Amino acid sequence: MDLKGFFGRKTLDGVKNVFAGFSGGPDSTALLILLDEESKRYGFHLKAVHFEHGLRGKEGVNDAGWCRKFCEFRNIDFMEISLDVNNSRRPGESIESAARRLRLREWNDIADGPSTFVALGHNANDKIENVFLRLLRGSNASGLTSLREVQKLGKITIIRPILHFRRKEIEDYLRSKGVADWRIDSTNSEDDYRRNFFRNKVIPLISERFPNTGSSVLKSVYALEQDAEFIEAVTCGIFNPVKNRKSLEVEFLKALHPAILVRFLRLWISEHTASDFIPDSDFITRFTEEMNKAFEKRMTDKSSSLIPIGGDHVFLKFKNNSVSFCEIRNQDESAPIKWKWGTDKEISWDKTVLKANIIPAKTKLEYKRGESVVYFDADALPDELHVRQCKNGDKMIPFGKDSSVHLKKLFESKKMDSECKAHAPVVCTSSGEIIWIPSVRRANFANIGPEVKRIVVFTSVSVA
Structure with missing residues (x-):
C-alpha cells in the first residue's frame, strides 16, 4: 500500500x-x-x-x-x-x-x-x-x-x-x-x-x-463524487454572499435549481443553527410546497407557515414572500424526541410508551380495532419519526379522508379534557406531517395495500 x-x-x-x-x-x-x-x-x-x-x-x-x-x-x-x-x-x-x-x-x-x-x-x-x-x-x-x-x-x-x-x-x-x-x-x-x-x-x-459488483459500484461512486463536488462548488458560490442573512426572499430561493436548493438549505440552516443540518426528502417536499405557495401569492400578508428544522424550538417561517428563522419557546412544552422505529422498538414519551413491531406481510394478522394499535406499510414510512406535543393549529388528514382537519376537532370527538390533550403524543415525520395520534386517530398515510411487503404495528400503552 x-x-x-x-x-x-x-x-x-x-x-x-x-x-x-x-x-x-x-x-x-x-x-x-x-x-x-x-x-x-x-x-x-x-x-x-x-x-x-x-x-x-x-x-x-x-x-x-x-x-x-x-x-x-x-x-x-x-x-x-x-x-x-x-x-x-x-x-x-x-x-x-x-x-x-x-x-x-x-x-x-x-x-x-x-x-x-x-x-x-x-x-x-x-x-x-x-x-x-x-x-x-x-x-x-x-x-x-x-x-x-x-x-x-x-x-x-x-x-x-x-x-x-x-x-x-x-x-x-x-x-x-x-x-x-x-x-x-x-x-x-x-x-x-x-x-x-x-x-x-x-x-x-x-x-x-x-462478480464485478464492487469495482462497478466504485466507478459509479467516483463519477457521482465528481458531479457532487461540482454542484457543491456552485452552491458555495451562491451561498457565500448571503450566508449571514437570516431572512431570504422567496423569489431568490425559487430561482435556484432543485439540485442547488437542497445543498443551499443545508449550508444556510447549518450556518444559523450551529449544527450539521441534513435536509431529508420530507423536509424538501414540505419546503418546496410552502415556497411555491408564497411565490404564487397564495399566502395573505397576515398568514404564515412554520417548518421545524430539527431543534426543539427553531423553525423556518414563511411570511410576506420571505423565509426567515423563527424561535418559539413554551416553558411547559415537553421536548420532542426522534424515534428510529426500525431499531428502537420501544420509546417513552411523557405518560405513554410507544412500541413498534415489524412483521412480514404474509403473517396472518388479527387486526384490532381502535387507535391504540395501528398498522402501516413499513417501507412507505420514513426511517425516523418525531414524537411531540400537540400545537395550536395542528392538522391531519385522517385515515379514510381526503382533506385535513384540526386536531382540536379530533380531541373533541374523543371528549378529551385539556390535561389529556397536553399529554397526548403526536407522531409525525421530520417535516411535520402528522401520521398518528395514539388512542385518537391515525392519518391517511403509508396505508397497507395489496403489494405491501412489511407491516409495522405501532402500539401505545398509557402509564401512570
Whole structure:
C-alpha cells in the first residue's frame, strides 16, 4: 500500500497534529502504521485515539488494552476516551447514532483548529456499503458519496487516506508488516445493524451473481463524487454572499435549481443553527410546497407557515414572500424526541410508551380495532419519526379522508379534557406531517395495500 497519491497532493501542508481513530481493527491498524511512517517524512505529530464505548464489557476493555500496548511498542502517543453510550442516548436515539454523536463531540474537543486533522480508516468496501445504505435513504449524489478523502465537518477536518484500498489489500499489507493479530469486534457479525446486514448478507449475495459488483459500484461512486463536488462548488458560490442573512426572499430561493436548493438549505440552516443540518426528502417536499405557495401569492400578508428544522424550538417561517428563522419557546412544552422505529422498538414519551413491531406481510394478522394499535406499510414510512406535543393549529388528514382537519376537532370527538390533550403524543415525520395520534386517530398515510411487503404495528400503552 502506497499513500504517495494521497499525500502527494499537499494534503498535509501546514498540518502539525494528526489524531488517528484506532479501534484495533485491520483498517485503523494499517492506517496507524502508514501514518507513523508519513509523520517522519512530513513532521507532524501523530496520536492514536481509542474510543471505549462501554458496550462490549470485557471484550471492549481487552481491545483498549491491546491498542495501548500496540502503540507503546511502536512509540506512538496513545489516548483512550471512555464513552457511556447507553446512558447518554437521547430519547428515540439508536446506539449507533449515539456513539457517532459522542465521538464527534470528542473529536471537536481535541481536534479543533486549522493545523489539526482527524484520520479515519474507512476503506473502499465501506464506500460500497455506504452507497447501498444511502440509496435506501433516498440520498442525492452528495449523500451517496458522503465518504470523501478530505472532508470538513463543522470545525474539524477529516482525512481518509486508505479510502481507495479494498479490505483484502489492507489485511495483506498488515501481514507484510508482521501484524496478524488485529482485533475483531464480535458485533460485526450481528446482522441487526443495517451496515452489518449489507456487509454480511446483501453484498456477498449480489457479488456472487455479479462478480464485478464492487469495482462497478466504485466507478459509479467516483463519477457521482465528481458531479457532487461540482454542484457543491456552485452552491458555495451562491451561498457565500448571503450566508449571514437570516431572512431570504422567496423569489431568490425559487430561482435556484432543485439540485442547488437542497445543498443551499443545508449550508444556510447549518450556518444559523450551529449544527450539521441534513435536509431529508420530507423536509424538501414540505419546503418546496410552502415556497411555491408564497411565490404564487397564495399566502395573505397576515398568514404564515412554520417548518421545524430539527431543534426543539427553531423553525423556518414563511411570511410576506420571505423565509426567515423563527424561535418559539413554551416553558411547559415537553421536548420532542426522534424515534428510529426500525431499531428502537420501544420509546417513552411523557405518560405513554410507544412500541413498534415489524412483521412480514404474509403473517396472518388479527387486526384490532381502535387507535391504540395501528398498522402501516413499513417501507412507505420514513426511517425516523418525531414524537411531540400537540400545537395550536395542528392538522391531519385522517385515515379514510381526503382533506385535513384540526386536531382540536379530533380531541373533541374523543371528549378529551385539556390535561389529556397536553399529554397526548403526536407522531409525525421530520417535516411535520402528522401520521398518528395514539388512542385518537391515525392519518391517511403509508396505508397497507395489496403489494405491501412489511407491516409495522405501532402500539401505545398509557402509564401512570
